[in-house]
Amino acid sequence: MAPAPAAADPVLAASGVSLDLGDTAVLRDIDLVVARGEVVCIVGASGCGKTSLLRLLAGLLHPTAGAISYEGYPVRRPRSDIAFVFQDYGRALLPWRNAAQNVSLALEAIGVPRPARGKRIEELLHKVGLDGHAEKLPRELSGGMQQRLQIARCLAQEPSVLLMDEPFGALDAMTRQALQDETLAIAAASRASIVFVTHDLDEAIYLGDRVLGLAGSPGRIGETVAVHLPRPRDQLTTRENPEFVRLRRALHDFIGTVQSDRHAR
Amino acid sequence: MKAQRRRLGFNWRGLVLPLVFLLSVELIAMASPIERDAFAAPSAVLAAAIRTLHSGAALRATSETLITAGSGLLLGFAIGLIGGIPLGLFRRADQLMMVPLESLRPVPPVALIPLSLLIFGFGYAMEIAVVAFAVIGPIFLMTRSAIRGIEPQLMEVSQALGLGLIARVTKIVLPAILPRIFVAFRIALGIALVVAVTVEITANPLGLGYAMTIAQQSLQPDLMFALLLWIGLTGWSLNALLLRAESRLFGAAA
Numbered sequence: 001m002a003p004a005p006a007a008a009d010p011v012l013a014a015s016g017v018s019l020d021l022g023d024t025a026v027l028r029d030i031d032l033v034v035a036r037g038e039v040v041c042i043v044g045a046s047g048c049g050k051t052s053l054l055r056l057l058a059g060l061l062h063p064t065a066g067a068i069s070y071e072g073y074p075v076r077r078p079r080s081d082i083a084f085v086f087q088d089y090g091r092a093l094l095p096w097r098n099a100a101q102n103v104s105l106a107l108e109a110i111g112v113p114r115p116a117r118g119k120r121i122e123e124l125l126h127k128v129g130l131d132g133h134a135e136k137l138p139r140e141l142s143g144g145m146q147q148r149l150q151i152a153r154c155l156a157q158e159p160s161v162l163l164m165d166e167p168f169g170a171l172d173a174m175t176r177q178a179l180q181d182e183t184l185a186i187a188a189a190s191r192a193s194i195v196f197v198t199h200d201l202d203e204a205i206y207l208g209d210r211v212l213g214l215a216g217s218p219g220r221i222g223e224t225v226a227v228h229l230p231r232p233r234d235q236l237t238t239r240e241n242p243e244f245v246r247l248r249r250a251l252h253d254f255i256g257t258v259q260s261d262r263h264a265r
Numbered sequence: 266m267k268a269q270r271r272r273l274g275f276n277w278r279g280l281v282l283p284l285v286f287l288l289s290v291e292l293i294a295m296a297s298p299i300e301r302d303a304f305a306a307p308s309a310v311l312a313a314a315i316r317t318l319h320s321g322a323a324l325r326a327t328s329e330t331l332i333t334a335g336s337g338l339l340l341g342f343a344i345g346l347i348g349g350i351p352l353g354l355f356r357r358a359d360q361l362m363m364v365p366l367e368s369l370r371p372v373p374p375v376a377l378i379p380l381s382l383l384i385f386g387f388g389y390a391m392e393i394a395v396v397a398f399a400v401i402g403p404i405f406l407m408t409r410s411a412i413r414g415i416e417p418q419l420m421e422v423s424q425a426l427g428l429g430l431i432a433r434v435t436k437i438v439l440p441a442i443l444p445r446i447f448v449a450f451r452i453a454l455g456i457a458l459v460v461a462v463t464v465e466i467t468a469n470p471l472g473l474g475y476a477m478t479i480a481q482q483s484l485q486p487d488l489m490f491a492l493l494l495w496i497g498l499t500g501w502s503l504n505a506l507l508l509r510a511e512s513r514l515f516g517a518a519a
Contacts, residue, residue: 109427
């Protein structure tokens with residue numbers, strides 16, 4: 001059961017995980033250990049099982065073989081220490097509840113009594129920069145604000161792990177960069193670990209302590225890249241760092257080989 | 266000025282044909298003053314309507330019909346909603362109930378009138394039972410399909426947040442299907458009125474349907490037509506009331 005790589009203070013681990021959905025093999029022999037406070041990014045071509053891996057880690061899917069464990073305990077269903085940020089914020093928020101009430105849903109789920117909710121909601125909305133928008137319905141908020149709201153709802157659970165499924169994929173470049181920095185700041189402040197799925201290599205390197213490249217179908221971990229870029233990171237200087245450029249080249253080559261392999265087959 | 270009138274949504278031209286029709290019927294009635302069983306002059310119908318409304322007979326019959334239709338509607342609606350929720354949520358419950366439900370569906374509700382009479386005898390209870398039976402089926406199906414139509418992502422969100430079954434139903438499922446359930450309720454109201462009046466015409470000595478049967482049997486076509494118009498008006502106003510509430514509550518969502 002002991003995870004193979006020596007990780008300092010492991011929080012979430014997948015060991016020997018495989019997943020079949022119907023007759024389709026989706027993932028094979030995934031070993032992954034996420035340390036406390038670590039940001040792990042998962043990249044890969046679409047359809048390689050990135051999202052399925054994230055769902056497995058969340059307990060939303062069950063592995064066909066192998067096991068997921070949180071602090072040594074098996075993960076069989078979603079738990080409040082692990083929060084999931086869905087890709088499609090527009091459909092993950094309750095359209096009939098305003099911003100404050102959407103955050104409240106998470107507090108209700110973990111059984112926070114009503115009188116204690118108001119102040120918590122206010123703090124959470126402040127944390128994601130949505131002060132003054134508490135009464136607005138999701139459809140009255142911009143895409144970036146809706147995703148901020150979903151993040152606030154996840155933070156309401158006070159999770160140790162944030163699982164994020166291409167959360168900024170649909171946003172414009174400026175908003176995306178702002179949210180990347182906010183996510184890093186929030187994670188640093190709360191010591192939460194993040195597993196971040198994206199198909200944007202730059203985003204993965206910018207955010208991650210480690211970048212995993214998923215390959216092929218069924219998906220396997222084909223490449224692990226440690227990112228030794230100084231923190232706090234900065235949208236300009238970090239991206240100009242030669243190390244950043246080198247890593248991007250390495251990952252780009254990896255994804256390229258995977259795809260040409262697939263075409264060759 | 267012209268645009269404003271259009272916005273008010275009242276088109277006088279729509280009244281031309283009905284008025285011409287009523288006028289010609291009136292003229293025909295004046296031209297051939299022979300009594301006929303299935304025919305009454307509009308003026309006579311109007312007079313009969315005023316008479317029966319004034320005497321309170323029509324209002325009493327209306328309240329009887331509305332009480333039975335309303336109770337049956339609420340009963341059937343509650344049963345259909347509570348039963349439809351597990352069918353929509355759990356595939357296994359749905360598979361289990363498929364055969365019994367599909368075999369009950371072709372039974373016309375009014376075919377239960379004799380059975381209901383045997384069980385309850387004449388009166389409110391038998392009529393309420395038949396109305397409720399008629400309403401349950403459609404509400405069942407509409408609840409089920411409304412739940413199937415919920416954004417799947419929302420169900421996953423509730424799972425990820427760790428909401429229990431009751432919280433999931435009250436916080437996600439019910440609010441999500443509310444607009445469609447409201448439409449279902451409005452449709453069910455129409456069914457309830459039709460079935461209630463049918464039961465009254467065929468069996469139960471209560472309400473507007475019975476009053477119409479009496480008018481017909483005592484050869485009072487003017488009163489019969491008056492009641493017919495009154496039933497139409499009642500159903501139309503109830504539906505309009507619900508439509509109004511619907512657009513007020515849900516706006517474009519409904």
